[in-house]
Amino acid sequence: MAFSADLAAHLREGVTTTCGAWAIVRRDGQIYGFTDHDMNLSFEGIDFIANTGLTAKALMQTTGLSVDNSEAMGALTSAAVTEEDIIAGRFDGAEVRAWLVNWADVEQRVLQFRGEVGQLTRGNGAFEAELRGLTEALNQPQGRVFQTPCSAVLGDGLCRFDLDTPGYAVELPVQVVERQRVFRFEDLSTMDSFDHRWFERGRLEVLSGKAQGLVAVIKNDRLSADGRMVELWDSLQADIGPGDLIRLEAGCDKRVATCRYKFDNFLNFRGFPHMPGEDWLMAVPKQADSNEGGALVTGDTVSDGFGIGGGGNGGDPGFEGPGA
Template sequence: MSGLNSALETHLGTGVTTICRCWALSRRDGVVMGFTDHDTVLAFDGISFKPDTGLSALALQQSTGLSVDNTEALGALSDTAVREDEIEAGRYDGAEVRAWLVNWADVDARQLQFRGTIGELKRAGGAFEAELRGLTEALNVPLGRTYQKSCSAVLGDEECTFDLDTPGYVSERAAEVVTDRRVFRFADMAGFAPDWFRHGVLKVQGGVASGLQGMIKRDIVEGDARVIELWHPLGAEVAAGDLLRIEAGCDKRMPTCQFKFNNLLNFQGFPDIPGDDWTISDPTRSPRLDGGSRR
């Protein structure tokens, strides 16, 4: 029992126990939910753990390697707990999960058994099944730079350093006409060149879809209207009047970084890398060898 909370260890040593399990789920939008398999409400760490939510967990199996911890949370979808529309909207994607073994007669006697995030989430027939990934999952993510012509930074991140709040690079306006949660039409968006927002991000800041965002596929002018089209539909409906934030896009090319954003000093690509045809060329006078199409 090494490493156990001392009060819990003492309790387990009595042979007659009052043990239950508690789970806390913290979404990225700040919502925190508590669940327990006990029959009454428990509270600690500022969280109320509710019974009768239909949530349970399979046996916790953790390894010392970098594989995904083999544990799952099972539950029934309900309006008072985990709702299907919020799962569809992506509200639970990447949510943090913590699981404790708790003495329900003395909640100070508890032990944190698991901490991780929600991975793959399936739902069918009014129920859901969520894969829980441990903290070592982050160590499986490839790190380091890739030598490529295009920029590897994300517009506005710590490597790019560009301030997206710079005047002329963001538009905050109310939604007007929305089709299929994917196509946004505006009667007037003066001051921005066509295609200015392509490759950018549209973020919803009001309404039931608040907090959701999508990557912009097209930004075109159709007659007197400006049309912003996303690659994929948002996970919730956007109504007319909901506040939107539309950020300028970057196609990762050096000329775009230089002339659109005036940020060439922070360009994270390698535009002068020779193409594959350079490595197999004969030592004779050749046309431009940059890996591009010869036309």
């Protein structure tokens, strides 16, 4: 970290007027400012509030690729960090910046830490947050993964599929919800064009209400004569009820047939559908096979069930598009 000349001179005086200040930016864009000074501070367009009871332990910084880390502790208050927001996961992965500030002249400051919120716990009216430095990202796997299914996330920069394409997402109000996890729709006027299991493995995003901004993965999507049932893998950790607006997005099971027939996005498929499986090591020539030593891939088909056309990758793909 680089100290300004003014701040360095102030620190050499022996008697200082410094304090800590932290800014937390959640993934939904909400910004929180905290300080351990007894008066509010303001700089970089952020108000740092003094009455939140937030304190931080000493920052541990090392050379090399070790992860800088610290911890912050504070009181759960209705004006700042609430227990409901922590349970809902709104602070998970939030960006954190920490400064050493001369509270008598806030222009004299130095950024000591930048990272994100890690594990966050709460109890007895207080919370404790682990702060992880920028080098934490180096712990994530890098490079391509060689596997049969696609390694991209539907709609990301590798997949490039636009989920706003008509027929692949729908926004509608909640009709019936059970345990914050199971959604039932008896009125199918806005969903009758979507096939059975169309949203399975897709996303549900809450657009209004107390749970606004939360996102969950869809486990089951069942269409029957009684209506439609959409079930999530995990319950939403915030109250959601009838009338709240949600968005359902089509799901992808990472198979090449799904990419080709459901999304018409085969050119961006990021898997290796022709890669033999583990049972290939035990394969032996069979009289019914083509054993002339030629290429296994011919046109749109691959032998031994590795086809990318005609439902070869495990049977009929079963996706004919909305309204089929």
